[in-house]
Amino acid sequence: MLAPLLATSVLSASIVVAQVKTDNEADLDPADWIEREAGIPVTDKLTIEKCGSCHAPDDKGNLSRISWIRATPEGWSQAIKRMVKLNGLSITPQEARDVVKYLGTWHGLSPEEAKPVMYFTERRIQDETIIPNEAVQHGCASCHAFAQPMSSRRSRREWGLLQNMHKALYSQADYQMSQPAEGQPEPEDSSKKPITRGEVALDWLSKEANLHSATWADWRPRIRTPKLAGTWVLSGKLRGQGRFVGEMTIAPAGDDFTTTTTLRSLETGQTMTRSGKGLVYAGYSWRGTSTGSGQPAKPDDMAGTLRETMWFAPDQSSAQGRWYWGEYHEFGVDVTMTRVTGGPVLAAVSPLGVKTGSKGTDLHIYGASLPSDLSTADLDFGGGVTVRKVTVLSPGEAVATIDVSPQAIVGLHDVALNGTVLPKALPVYRSVDYMKVTPETALAHLGGIKYGKGYEQFEATAWSKGPDGKPGTDDDFPIMPVDANWAMKEFPTVTYDNDIKFVGQLDNAGFFTPNVEGPNPERRFSRNNYGEVWIVATAKTLNGKDGKPLSAQAYLVTTVPAYKRWDQPEVSQ
Structure with a gap:
């Protein structure tokens, strides 16, 4: 069991000058x-x-x-x-x-x-x-x-x-x-x-x-003091809450940095601000924290304090990572950032998923420094997608009206503005072939009396079988989130199973809240409220080829709290 439990240990350390594998x-x-x-x-x-x-x-x-x-x-x-x-x-x-x-x-x-x-x-x-x-x-x-x-x-x-x-x-x-x-x-x-x-x-x-x-x-x-000051365009996604776009302004603070971030939800239009600080190791590895401007109203509220871990490209032009929080770090925003240097920057498009044969779809393009005289000739969405009209709403948003040919190439298309490219940003699909629930396997923790709960957020996504027409192969691709009804179904492990009555509650947005910890006298053998269930999503408007609503399920284990926590068991006494 090789873990980076680094440096001197309980073993002796000798002064050494190198090493090769000797005969003995x-x-x-x-x-x-x-x-x-x-x-x-x-x-x-x-x-x-x-x-x-x-x-x-x-x-x-x-x-x-x-x-x-x-x-x-x-x-x-x-x-x-x-x-x-x-x-x-x-x-x-x-x-x-x-x-x-x-x-x-x-x-x-x-x-x-x-x-x-x-x-x-x-x-x-x-x-x-x-x-x-x-x-x-x-x-x-x-x-x-x-x-x-x-x-x-x-x-x-x-x-x-x-x-x-x-x-x-x-x-x-x-x-x-x-x-x-x-x-x-x-x-x-x-x-x-x-x-x-x-x-x-x-x-x-x-x-x-x-x-x-x-x-x-x-x-x-090549290691050097990182020069990250300036404005960065940001796009992010939080399971269950959709996608966000915005800007982060980074300012130097001695050897470290302060940040001010503005985010806009593409699902609701809500805007929010955050302030934080960070430092960089080895010229590329960001560790920071940030806090929203309001009081969190729920466990996965974006107003909460986030810990930021990001990997900056060696040329310091882009970054990607995760901002996470929660009792078990179960909530996190997947983040991508691009430095604003004067030329156009592309961050995201909305809505996701355009169908072959569709006409007159308004596609919002988000970024920074979008030219005010942007024309249809400047934009390219790949084979089979024609740009009919472009309207620039602001330097950070434009709307392109597009037609998609019935023969358009199915897959994830690039979005290009002249020499600026947002890769694999626009799903073009012929049909919604199946649905997935993510995470496909999940873990939640009981709590609420003495120990913190470990929640879980589920999300339903529509998928295409891709160009080969076969499900479950490498060319399959996600199309868009699906509005679904949510339910729990028993995962039978013993004859007297009744886990769905005890493990917790699943709301109509796919958010699972576990039950409290401790023996439950209402349960056979006074067992704790742990258990295994299926999380089932049924699409509200999308039907399969059989005419029935698309459905998918995920496996959830609800287990006991982490009664003791340590990052190194050998030193936590």
């Missing part, structure tokens, strides 16, 4: 391996002062352990917490922030390394697709997301020491890693032990998550 490495404890990889020197005085008494320096400026690890800001923050709890580190909150900012920048990840695992820091719940094989899955991702180890880079020796730390702290980790690896041949010599999951994981991570990657070597000399 397999017979040695990783603490006894010889380091031959070059370390990354630590140059920050505060980091040396706070860490150097335990992490011994060498004549090249390396600090033991630290110089052979790179990690995200969250990883280094986690390491400092462990040093405080387990090793007696004395450090003030401001000093800790400064050390994390240095290490998260100069001993961090390259943009290319960080982007595939941003979902981890964005607190997204999703199926992981980056796990390379079954042995690594069981060895590293049985107890936590695989994105956790992949949020760091280490020398081979450091990956070995991390395995040691897991074995020392978690008995289950020792068992998991010592099991024979899946997919490996049996040893020809019956006296030899089979290759273990831990060995496979160590070899894979040493190669694919190595300390000195090509992308890090490319990025390190």
Whole structure:
């Protein structure tokens, strides 16, 4: 179980200068391996002062352990917490922030390394697709997301020491890693032990998550103080509340930034303002908070305080990420931003989904610096879509009246304004073929008496089978949200199941509120209010080919609260 529980641990740290795999490495404890990889020197005085008494320096400026690890800001923050709890580190909150900012920048990840695992820091719940094989899955991702180890880079020796730390702290980790690896041949010599999951994981991570990657070597000399001040056009989506457009103004505040954001709902037209602050690690990795101007009236109210995690492109022209909040981080706005530099910027179009053969559809185009003399010749929506008229309402909004040919190419069309392109922004469909409910699998937590509830918001979306005409293939695409009626249906697991009576309430907008925690005397065996149900959406106006309303369902597990919470069980006492 390889997690980026970074830096010095309960294991000894020796002064090292590099590492290669020696002939007898397999017979040695990783603490006894010889380091031959070059370390990354630590140059920050505060980091040396706070860490150097335990992490011994060498004549090249390396600090033991630290110089052979790179990690995200969250990883280094986690390491400092462990040093405080387990090793007696004395450090003030401001000093800790400064050390994390240095290490998260100069001993961090390259943009290319960080982007595939941003979902981890964005607190997204999703199926992981980056796990390379079954042995690594069981060895590293049985107890936590695989994105956790992949949020760091280490020398081979450091990956070995991390395995040691897991074995020392978690008995289950020792068992998991010592099991024979899946997919490996049996040893020809019956006296030899089979290759273990831990060995496979160590070899894979040493190669694919190595300390000195090509992308890090490319990025390190390019790290610079981010110049983000100015106006950014923003588009976002919140499940159950639809899409938003707006602007964020970023202003410098010392080494950090302040923000003012204006958002407009494309569903209701409501506008809202937010103010916040943020900082950037490694020249691209934004962490911030912002607060709305009103008092939240419901759990997923946009007026609440949001934590912002965003990945800025290396050229600092665009950004993407998630702004999340909620007791379990279950609510979050998917955000894309583009810097305003004087030329036209495209952010979104509305409504989503135009049908082949339709005529006279008014398509609203949102962005910034839209030219007042915008003409039909300036806009291009791809094959089969003809622009008949354009009206510019403001520099941030225009309306294009379009016709869609019956032979128009089905799929996600680009929206282009001369040389400015908003990719895959306009779904063109021939028919609504089926419907999906998202999330397809969901988790809610009981609460409300002593513990916080963990809510869930469901959404119904219409889908096209795509050009190949086959459902469930890679060319399928979403068309538009669907107005639906919502209901719960029993998911039978035992003969006396009656979960829909106890797990909670589902409103007419697909918002699920779990029941309270605790034993329920009205339930058989006084069980808690946990359970499993189907969440069923039935379209109000869309019918399938059989003439009946389209329907879809999702699976929901309502479970007990997280009675204890910690980011590191070994130091939370």
